[in-house]
Amino acid sequence: xxxxxxxxxxxxxxxxxxxxxxxxxxxxxxxxxxxxxxxxxxxxxxxxxxxxxxxxxxxxxxxxxxxxxxxxxxxxxxxxxxxxxxxxxxxxxxxxxxxxxxxxxxxxxxxxxxxxxxxxxxxxxxxxxxxxxxxxxxxxxxxxxxxxxxxxxxxxxxxxxxxxxxxxxxxxxxxxxxxxxxxxxxxxxxxxxxxxxxxxxxxxxxxxxxxxxxxxxxxxxxxxxxxxxxxxxxxxxxxxxxxxxxxxxxxxxxxxxxxxxxxxxxxxxxxxxxxxxxxxxxxxxxxxxxxxxxxxxxxxxxxxxxxxxxxxxxxxxxxxxxxxxxxxxxxxxxxxxxxxxxxxxxxxxxxxxxxxxxxxxxxxxxxxxxxxxxxxxxxxxxxxxxxxxxxxxxxxxxxxxxxxxxxxxxxxxxxxxxxxxxxxxxxxxxxxxxxxxxxxxxxxxxxxxxxxxxxxxxxxxxxxxxxxxxxxxxxxxxxxxxxxxxxxxxxxxxxxxxxxxxxxxxxxxxxxxxxxxxxxxxxxxxxxxxxxxxxx
Amino acid sequence: xxxxxxxxxxxxxxxxxxxxxxxxxxxxxxxxxxxxxxxxxxxxxxxxxxxxxxxxxxxxxxxxxxx
Numbered sequence: 320x321x322x323x324x325x326x327x328x329x330x331x332x333x334x335x336x337x338x339x340x341x342x343x344x345x346x347x348x349x350x351x352x353x354x355x356x357x358x359x360x361x362x363x364x365x366x367x368x369x370x371x372x373x374x375x376x377x378x379x380x381x382x383x384x385x386x387x388x389x390x391x392x393x394x395x396x397x398x399x400x401x402x403x404x405x406x407x408x409x410x411x412x413x414x415x416x417x418x419x420x421x422x423x424x425x426x427x428x429x430x431x432x433x434x435x436x437x438x439x440x441x442x443x444x445x446x447x448x449x450x451x452x453x454x455x456x457x458x459x460x461x462x463x464x465x466x467x468x469x470x471x472x473x474x475x476x477x478x479x480x481x482x483x484x485x486x487x488x489x490x491x492x493x494x495x496x497x498x499x500x501x502x503x504x505x506x507x508x509x510x511x512x513x514x515x516x517x518x519x520x521x522x523x524x525x526x527x528x529x530x531x532x533x534x535x536x537x538x539x540x541x542x543x544x545x546x547x548x549x550x551x552x553x554x555x556x557x558x559x560x561x562x563x564x565x566x567x568x569x570x571x572x573x574x575x576x577x578x579x580x581x582x583x584x585x586x587x588x589x590x591x592x593x594x595x596x597x598x599x600x601x602x603x604x605x606x607x608x609x610x611x612x613x614x615x616x617x618x619x620x621x622x623x624x625x626x627x628x629x630x631x632x633x634x635x636x637x638x639x640x641x642x643x644x645x646x647x648x649x650x651x652x653x654x655x656x657x658x659x660x661x662x663x664x665x666x667x668x669x670x671x672x673x674x675x676x677x678x679x680x681x682x683x684x685x686x687x688x689x690x691x692x693x694x695x696x697x698x699x700x701x702x703x704x705x706x707x708x709x710x711x712x713x714x715x716x717x718x719x720x721x722x723x724x725x726x727x728x729x730x731x732x733x734x735x736x737x738x739x740x741x742x743x744x745x746x747x748x749x750x751x752x753x754x755x756x757x758x759x760x761x762x763x764x765x766x767x768x769x770x771x772x773x774x775x776x777x778x779x780x781x782x783x784x785x786x787x788x789x790x791x792x793x794x795x796x797x798x799x800x801x802x803x804x805x806x807x808x809x810x811x812x813x814x815x816x817x818x819x820x821x822x823x824x825x826x827x828x829x830x831x832x833x834x835x836x837x838x839x840x841x842x843x844x845x846x847x848x849x850x851x852x853x854x855x
Numbered sequence: 856x857x858x859x860x861x862x863x864x865x866x867x868x869x870x871x872x873x874x875x876x877x878x879x880x881x882x883x884x885x886x887x888x889x890x891x892x893x894x895x896x897x898x899x900x901x902x903x904x905x906x907x908x909x910x911x912x913x914x915x916x917x918x919x920x921x922x
Contacts, residue, residue, distance in 0.1 A: 330921045330922065332916070332918045334915060334916040334918075336915055340911070340915075342915045342916075345918075345919070381921060381922060382920075382921055382922050383918065383919035383920045383921040383922075384918075384919055385918070385919075385921045426916065428916070433916075433917060433918040434913055435913045435914060435916070435917040435918075436917060436918070436920075438920065439917075439918055439919065439920045439921075440920065440921065441918065441920065441921025441922060442921055442922040444922065502922040503920060503921075503922055504920075527922065638886075640890065640893060641889065641893055647893075647897075650890070650893060650894065650897070651893075651894070651897040651901065654894045654897065654898065655897075655898070655901055658898070728909075731909035731910050731913065732905060732909045734909065734913060735904075735905060735906065735909035735912050735913060736901050736904065736905065738912075738913070738916065739904040739905075742904070746903070746904065747904065748897070748900045748901055748904050750900075751896070751899065751900030751903060751904070752893070752896050752897060752900055755892075755896035755899070755900070757889070757892045757893045757896045757897075758893075
């Protein structure tokens with residue numbers, strides 16, 4: 320049975336507000352958070368401004384001032400979830416301490432989009448080590464990525480809509496391509512980055528179309544099923560061949576906007592299949608190859624839980640209301656909207672009307688005005704025919720303009736609720752539900768979270784990185800860390816971690832390192848080089 | 856591969872779950888109760904989480920784009 324390595328990078332949103340209502344500057348906030356981490360956490364500095372922690376994880380600031388936590392490389396999906404949760408416990412602790420220090424409420428959100436800026440999204444990226452030719456993976460995995468959102472979707476609203484459009488996956492409107500090498504714009508379902516961070520012979524599939532999640536079941540299934548699909552592709556089983564999508568992006572959009580999980584999408588072969596059917600296809604193939612040498616030892620358990628989830632979604636998608644992020648959100652948000660006097664079922668109609676108003680407004684000199692009920696109904700000299708058409712539509716749906724103000728208010732409230740759903744530190748909506756014992760999302764075997772805040776995984780190079788980090792931390796910058804090694808700046812030695820399953824602490828002298836390590840080390844070795852000017 | 860292609864185990868399990876003695880009514884009642892508990896706890900969690908001024912909250916917590 321093949322060992323596999325995988326991990327997750329999560330960018331978080333962070334904000335701080337003083338009691339009098341003003342916000343702490345974002346740059347200052349994230350830099351203070353990072354400084355606090357340097358002072359409080361057992362770590363070695365990385366070669367930029369981040370930290371490698373004693374549990375083998377990495378904490379740093381990423382593009383757009385987002386604090387980011389990367390799990391250590393894990394050999395199974397239970398550990399991945401465990402280290403995500405451990406990282407969040409660490410981050411929540413730092414935020415709490417910073418709040419006391421700054422006299423402000425420091426909020427960390429596990430979210431995927433910003434509802435205040437329609438083009439803003441941030442990432443939860445997945446990494447899967449593999450040995451397949453990278454170009455061979457896209458066709459095999461894209462149908463899986465496009466359809467897995469029926470259980471991996473974070474749920475929420477389309478942040479590009481002026482109305483309220485519930486979606487299984489708020490990341491989907493931010494995907495512009497099927498395949499892309501960009502991660503900050505024009506993102507693709509399949510990301511072509513192939514930076515292995517290991518010695519030659521390995522590749523790293525980097526997936527950026529996924530989302531950060533709160534449900535352990537959703538997190539676990541996301542990583543576990545995708546790891547099996549990668550294993551099947553690596554083994555040459557061509558898992559995506561029979562279900563290649565005719566228009567993957569449109570298919571993903573269609574699936575994301577269908578909580579009944581029954582939308583049909585067209586395959587290259589002309590068949591029309593649901594996301595559940597496509598997922599059953601991948602699952603059946605995995606079940607038929609459980610004993611293959613490329614499959615991990617935990618594939619059997621993954622298939623069991625995968626099938627159980629697909630059966631549930633097939634029989635009654637609403638049964639996910641206590642288990643999956645999108646299911647929980649949809650049940651809660653519908654109930655909330657109804658309780659506020661805005662029927663959940665009326666939201667698509669309101670969205671259509673608001674989009675219609677926006678379209679008309681965009682053609683006038685008031686194009687830059689924000690949409691409010693007061694403006695639309697009292698201040699705007701709207702073109703009469705257009706408004707008559709919209710009024711007619713509303714009346715046909717049993718609605719009228721009097722409710723517009725309430726619709727806008729409830730919209731803002733739902734967007735705040737969705738932002739706060741995954742707030743860390745116990746004050747989020749999901750945390751409140753979990754405490755109340757009304758969710759069924761825990762995964763058996765995801766345990767010992769507190770230990771995972773300090774201890775590395777039991778296997779793989781992350782174990783050595785974590786143990787050595789704990790031993791060498793606090794030596795005034797003598798040691799610097801990278802995914803592939805730890806560098807002793809004083810003796811010019813290198814702990815080589817370029818072998819992903821390294822089991823032995825192996826220090827190399829500088830010349831040995833030059834002779835044996837991968838080219839990725841070049842820049843680092845140049846910094847250590849007693850003979851400046853040498854090229855690596 | 857079709858929608859109803861399930862393993863033998865699934866079929867057996869489903870058959871075992873089939874209504875025969877009124878237990879399905881009890882299951883349904885239990886599911887409704889669980890659903891109601893979720894919504895009640897959800898309403899409570901939402902009430903505690905909401906700031907009271909969502910527009911200001913969304914403006915104050917604006918983020919820059921990430922990856």
